[in-house]
Amino acid sequence: MIHIDHDLCDLCGTCVGVCPVDCISMSDTTLDIDDDTCIQCNFCIQVCPMEALKEETND
Ligand code: SF4
Ligand code: SF4
Structure with missing residues (x-):
């Protein structure tokens, strides 16, 4: 799953697009x-x- 670092995200919307x-x-x-x-x-x-999004493994 994708982990969102909400402190880094400035809600630019690029990922949404x-x-x-x-x-x-x-x-x-x-x-x-x-x-x-x-x-x-x-x-x-x-x-x-x-760089607010990172791949997160479940282990
Ligand atoms: S763009 Fe990101 S949230 Fe959308 S399917 Fe791909 S990895 Fe998942
Ligand atoms: S691309 Fe998405 S996660 Fe990255 S700063 Fe913009 S809205 Fe936030």
Whole structure:
């Protein structure tokens, strides 16, 4: 799953635009990723200018 560092994220919306399954939602105050819909393509990690997104393993 994708981990969001909310301290780094400035809600620019770039990741929302590249997600192929539209599972990133953004409000005025926070960003949220629907882990059940996410296909782990990591596009959002690659485009984030703040490096606020990281791949998280479950171990
Ligand atoms: S890894 Fe891919 S599917 Fe998952 S939230 Fe990021 S862009 Fe969307
Ligand atoms: S691209 Fe990065 S900084 Fe921009 S909204 Fe997404 S997580 Fe936040």
